[in-house]
Structure formats: C-alpha cells, structure tokens
Amino acid sequence: MTYSNPVISGFHPDPSVCRVGDDYFLVTSSFEYFPGVPLFHSKDLVNWQQLGHVLTRTSQLNLRKAGSSGGIYAPTIRYHGGVFYMTTTNVSGRGNFYVYTEDPRGEWSDPVYVDQPGIDPDLFFDEDGSVYYTTAHDAMGQGAYQSRIDVLTGERLSDIRLVWNGSGGQHPEAPHLYRIGEWYYLMIAEGGTEYGHMVTIARSKRPDGPFEGCPHNPILSHRSLRSPIQATGHADLIQAEDGSWWSVFLGIRPYGYPMHHHLGRETFLAPVTWTEEGWPVIGYHGTVAETMPAGTLRLQPGAVPQVRDDFDHSVLAPCWTFLRTPDQENWSLTDKSGCLTLYGSPVTLNEADTPAFIGRRQQHFAGRFAAHLTFAPQHNGEEAGLTVFMNERFHYEIAVACIAGERKLIFRRRLGSLWKVEHEMPWLSEAVVLTVRADQNLYVFEYAEEGKEPAVFGKGECGLLSTEVAGGFTGVFIAMYATGNGERALTPAHFDWFDYEGNE
Structure with missing residues (x-):
C-alpha cells in the first residue's frame, strides 16, 4: 500500500x-x-x-x-x-x-x-x-x-x-x-x-x-x-x-x-x-x-471532508482561525441564528492589527471557496466580503461596500505598495453569493444573486501571493471579513454558510 x-x-x-x-x-x-x-x-x-x-x-x-x-x-x-x-x-x-x-x-x-x-x-x-x-x-x-x-x-x-x-x-x-x-x-x-x-x-x-x-x-x-x-x-x-x-x-x-x-x-x-x-x-x-x-502502517480510511459549514453550532469548527487575538465584539455565532456575524472594526486588512476576520487555510491548489453574505451597509466605509489573504501587504478581496452613499460590489487587489479597486458596480440586493475559484495559477472571483448563475468579477495571480513575492513564513487564507475602514461599522455582516471544496 x-x-x-x-x-x-x-x-x-x-x-x-x-x-x-x-x-x-x-x-x-x-x-x-x-x-x-x-x-x-x-x-x-x-x-x-x-x-x-x-x-x-x-x-x-x-x-x-x-x-x-x-x-x-x-x-x-x-x-x-x-x-x-x-x-x-x-x-x-x-x-x-x-x-x-x-x-x-x-x-x-x-x-x-x-x-x-x-x-x-x-x-x-x-x-x-x-x-x-x-x-x-x-x-x-x-x-x-x-x-x-x-x-x-x-x-x-x-x-x-x-x-x-x-x-x-x-x-x-x-x-x-x-x-x-x-x-x-x-x-x-x-x-x-x-x-x-x-x-x-x-x-x-x-x-x-x-x-x-x-x-x-x-x-x-x-x-x-x-x-x-x-x-x-x-x-x-x-x-x-x-x-x-x-x-x-x-x-x-x-x-x-x-x-x-x-x-x-x-x-x-x-x-x-x-x-x-x-x-x-x-x-x-x-x-x-x-x-x-506505507510499509507496515495499518492505514485507516480517511475522513470525508465536509464542504459546507452552516454555522449552526455554538462553537467554530477547528479549521477556523482569527488574525491575531480576536476582539469578541467583532463576531458572533448567536446574534443571528444559523449565521456567522461579523461586525466591522476600524481595522482594515492593510494593517498588521486585528481586523474582523475569520478564515481557514487554503489546502488545495484547485478548489471552490464560497460564502453567502447578507449585508446592507448604510454608512460610508462599511465593507464585508471574502479575502484571499497572505499578509497585510498582499491580498485580494471581493466585497460589498458603501462608497459615497451607494452600495457597491467591488473587487480589489493589494500587492505591496500597489492598491487598487479594479472593478465596482452598484449592488441593490442585500444578499450575494461570493465565490473564489482557484487553480495552480489563478484566482477567479465571482458573484451571484441567489438562484442565479455566477458571473466573473475579477482575477488575481496566485504567484503574487507566494512567499517568494510576499515574504514571510505563512500561507494563503480564504477568509470572511468586515471593516468600517477607520470607523466601527454599524451594520452587521451575516454569513449564512461557507463552502470549501478542494478539487485535488
């Protein structure tokens, strides 16, 4: 064997x-x-x-x-x-x-x-x-x-x-x-x-x-x-x-x-x-x-990985982690039944600090990572979505944000000193399914209204989040996040489920 x-x-x-x-x-x-x-x-x-x-x-x-x-x-x-x-x-x-x-x-x-x-x-x-x-x-x-x-x-x-x-x-x-x-x-x-x-x-x-x-x-x-x-x-x-x-x-x-x-x-x-x-x-x-x-090892059947986390339990599954010591006021599993709720702190993903961030390690080169988000930001700067995160200087986001009084869907890339919202469009619905599809070379970011086919909204090279480019000793995380971009957000972000589907 x-x-x-x-x-x-x-x-x-x-x-x-x-x-x-x-x-x-x-x-x-x-x-x-x-x-x-x-x-x-x-x-x-x-x-x-x-x-x-x-x-x-x-x-x-x-x-x-x-x-x-x-x-x-x-x-x-x-x-x-x-x-x-x-x-x-x-x-x-x-x-x-x-x-x-x-x-x-x-x-x-x-x-x-x-x-x-x-x-x-x-x-x-x-x-x-x-x-x-x-x-x-x-x-x-x-x-x-x-x-x-x-x-x-x-x-x-x-x-x-x-x-x-x-x-x-x-x-x-x-x-x-x-x-x-x-x-x-x-x-x-x-x-x-x-x-x-x-x-x-x-x-x-x-x-x-x-x-x-x-x-x-x-x-x-x-x-x-x-x-x-x-x-x-x-x-x-x-x-x-x-x-x-x-x-x-x-x-x-x-x-x-x-x-x-x-x-x-x-x-x-x-x-x-x-x-x-x-x-x-x-x-x-x-x-x-x-x-x-395997030599003389008596191999046991491997556990079948669970694709969807419905956040129906009183504690987070072992795969989930926070970025640094978390603030309890930033998250809850009970404020809305069956949801992980994030409350955006003033901290952004661009800071070596403690944002409202709950993520899991990317463990497969190829896969589909998706979350159902309900979020209706009312105040400028409020933002929530998915991030593909290596560190505070190298990450990608697809998110819903309030910009100049208007609710928008955005795709953003942060690569060293280069920071840009590459795509944005008005977003009227309170709910959205955000998806990241990955292979060895590319992340593809998609959005969809409930019951509709997803549409591509942005792309980012995997290699730009690599250790050889971004530095450090860690690896990429796929995470749900929320931020008030300098102010504490007043609008909660409810994540009803998260899918992790590795294809290797």
Missing part, C-alpha cells in the same frame, strides 16, 4: 509528533493566527484529523502586537508520565514556554515560562528523571543550546550551554533530542527554511554531549534536486506501535519558473531506516516522493 504526501496540506509547518499506544498526536506552527498551535490526531500517521488547538485562551497566547510571521514559532509535543507537554516560542511575547494537560482534547494549562533564549524549544525526559530543554538561537552564537529544568516550575537547574553547532549550514535550528538504544541523538535543521533546507543529526553517550555528527549528513534534503517537493527539513522522529520508524517534516510544493509557492510549508511523512552503524536514513537516502510506500 502507498500514501500521498503531504499528509497535512496547506500552511502547517514545523510538525512535531508523539505517540501514546496506537494514538498519534501532532502539532504545527501558527505564527500570528489565533487560536495557536493546531493539534491533530491519527491512528496511522497518514490520515490526520484536527482536534482543535493547544493555545485557545488569551491567558495562554497574546498576539496583539504580533507582526506578520511573528507570534508562535515551532512547537514540540511530548508525552511523559501520563501528561502531554507542548513547548513553543512566542517571538512577539515572553519567549519560550510550555503548557501541559492529561487530556489533549480538552483544555491545556496556562504557560510555564523558561528563562532560556532562542526559538524552537524541545523537551526531553531522560530515564533518570532529568528534563532537558534545548533551543536554537543566535544570541549566544549559532547552534543548539541546552539546560536542565524543573518541569513543575520551568526553573533552570543548570547553566545554558552549547551542545552542538551543526554540520556547518546556516541557521541551525529545530533541535530534537532522543534516546534510542545506548545513544542520545540530537537532530536539527540547517540551511534556513527555504530551498537550502536540510536535516542533520549527531549522537553522544550523554544527553549533554559532546555530540558527534553523522558522517552521512544531511539525512534529509531536496536542495538542488528537480523534485515537486522542495525545502524539506525541520523533522521529528517517531517510532510506530509496530516498531517501525518514521519522520514528519515540512516541505513546500512550488511551481513555475522561477519557482514560487503560496500554500505555505506543509507536513510530510517518510519512513526511517537505520544503518548498521546506527544512523537514521530518512526516505530514499534523504529524499521523499509524493507517493510513498
């Missing part, structure tokens, strides 16, 4: 995984989006279902001042003594911390902060009860730095010391420490999280080194290869219930020339074998394909 990569598509970078019996739990980075740290569950390492998020409360996560691609960086999830731990960095807050729970499907604790600089923290529980905290940072020189901590309080029990500076690649980061047999293995990422990305590993007879690098480093990299998968790196190791070894890691799927990608960094999976000398080999001698053999 085979499986397809990526195993979690769209903007889900920096994966970390742990196993409890035959249950696997995986977390990824979330940056400036709230709630933080998406949490997934699987029975087979291939088919993943999102349970929710780890950081769901403002007491855990404050993203008010987070810039684009700020906020929550690479997490690590571990299980020890009946407790789950997730450690991460809020680069826009107090730095490194961890939270814990006995039930990952429930609430996690408030943060326990660790007085150790750097990013991409790792927790390792040794057999003698010692707990090691390893981070990567440049403040003290490039490399992996480590201390022992009291896991009950986060207090450091030792000085911070450099344990390995990698194999020579730039930006050594993402350390993970393991004990496998008689060896302690320290695995990191090097080369930067772009096209030179790679995974390297070292080992020692002690958890604090000295560490000896693998003679076959890097053990994973697609640099300079002609492959549909690029930028592979930032890996974590996991032993399956049957004893086989696997690795999750990030990668991208770029296209065109020069290459560019807009779905973000995604989660991939590869088998791991071991040499006679005791070194891991990821995939095909350090490479991975879109179709891989």
